[in-house]
Amino acid sequence: MSPGIDQKLGDLIVDKAVSLGASLAGLVSGESVRNAPSYQASKDVYLSEDIQSFIVMALEHGEKDLYLDWWDGNLGTEGNRQLIRISRRLKKWLKKTYGITAYDSPYFIQKGGVFLKDAAVLAGLGVIGKNNLLITQQFGPRVRLHALCVNAIIEQPTFLLDFSPCVHCHRxxxxxxxxxxxxxxxxxxxxxxxxxxxxxxxxxxxxxxxxxxxxxxxxxxxxxxxxxxxxxxx
Ligand code: B12
Structure with missing residues (x-):
């Protein structure tokens, strides 16, 4: 049977991701993501039932570091490479310390990747704004996302942030x-x-x-x- 991730371990995982360089991190169950708007609206893409949970990470892509988002050919962007490096270390730590197996969720949905904004909202990282992007309280929409699939059940319930940044905004x-x-x-x-x-x-x-x-x-x-x-x- 797969191990479970209780609230205490969930908090430790989030702290570890942040100590490794993530700007924000959170956890969400595969089931919550499967029931979220993007999978419900998509007829031709499915999220494997084998994925029990996700660790979602955000890396700040602020105005002072525009280069993080520049696409340099097959090697992607520097921001994405940083997210992959953080993920690699987090995977190792999870395996060594808790025997939990995690693997990278592909970027593209067609390749089996998860809808990252939905996953991030349900992991409590932010809300979907009028610009159609994930808006975080700390960095606004200026973040890039990455997720790890985890073979362990999350025991803590999904929570949504009580945050409505677009209501009084002139957009x-x-x-x-x-x-x-x-x-x-x-x-x-x-x-x-x-x-x-x-x-x-x-x-x-x-x-x-x-x-x-x-x-x-x-x-x-x-x-x-x-x-x-x-x-x-x-
Ligand atoms: C395909 C794609 C695109 C396509 C099409 C996007 C689209 N909306 O259809 C194109 C190429 C046009 C594009 C453009 C951009 N993209 Co893009 N894109 C993706 C990708 C690979 C898949 C997204 C997708 O197909 N979504 C499905 C469509 C139907 O849904 P949607 O428009 O996103 O809307 C859904 C959500 O808003 C959700 N939703 C709405 N309300 C609520 C409420 C709750 C509670 C929940 C749970 C969900 C939810 O339901 C909606 C309908 O399904 C993701 C990476 C990933 N794996 O997720 C990056 C991603 C979404 N893109 C990203 C970015 C940054 C951009 C651009 C700024 C370009 C750039 N410089 O990188 C623009 C932004 C455009 C914008 N304002 O949205 C970031 C977003 C970061 C953030 N802060 O949100 C992502 C996550 C990639 C990353 N590296 O982090 N993108």
Whole structure:
């Protein structure tokens, strides 16, 4: 039988993830995620019943560290590499200390990945904002997410944050979009994708040295709806 994760162990896992470099972390059961809006709305994607729980991690991608989100070819982004490194250490620690097996959830849904925003909301990391992104209290939407699948049942119930950041906001996220993706009042991913495709065409070679990958590609995908959000700005 799989081991269980009680509240105390859940808190220890969150603390460990943060000590390894995650900005925020939380846990959620596979069942809660399967019942969340994105799986309920998707006809052709399923989340394996074998996945009992997720550890969801967020890494701050603030305005001072824009390079974290620059796409440098097959090697992805520096922010994602940092999340993978944190995950690798957390997996080792879980196995060694508690005998719990964890593995990375793929990024793309079609490859078996989880809807990360749903998982993050249910893990208590934030709420879905009018810009269609996960909004955290600490960093606004300026985070990137990664999840570990865990073969252990979480005993603590799912909780949702009592946080409504968009209610009294004049919504600069909506006017910031260069493609008017919020014209109807709701996010239109087709319009958004037009901008991301434009960004791909405009990619510049990354000439920086130092901590970044010295590659031939550097795509700076649009983040205007995130960067315009006032939540979490000091
Ligand atoms: C496919 C994809 C895209 C597509 C399409 C997105 C879409 N909405 O359809 C494109 C390429 C256009 C895109 C654009 C962007 N993306 Co994108 N994308 C993804 C990916 C791979 C899957 C998302 C998906 O298919 N969602 C399904 C669609 C139908 O749902 P949705 O629009 O997200 O809306 C659902 C939720 O809002 C949810 N929901 C609503 N209310 C509630 C309430 C509760 C309680 C719950 C539980 C859920 C919930 O239900 C909705 C319907 O299913 C994820 C990574 C992942 N594995 O999750 C990243 C991801 C969502 N993207 C991300 C980002 C940052 C972006 C961009 C800013 C581009 C960029 N610079 O990276 C833009 C932002 C656009 C925007 N304002 O939403 C981040 C979001 C971080 C955050 N703070 O939320 C993610 C998580 C990747 C990451 N590295 O962390 N993306």
């Amino acid at each position: 600069p996220c909506m006017t910031a979009c260069p493609q008017n993706a919020f014209q109807s009042g709701k996010y239109d991913w087709r319009q958004c994708k037009l901008q991301l495709e434009k960004d791909e065409k405009d990619n510049t070679a990354l000439k920086n040295t130092g901590t970044m990958y010295y590659g031939s590609v550097c795509i700076k995908y649009c983040r205007k709806c995130e960067l315009a959000c006032p939540v979490g700005k000091t």
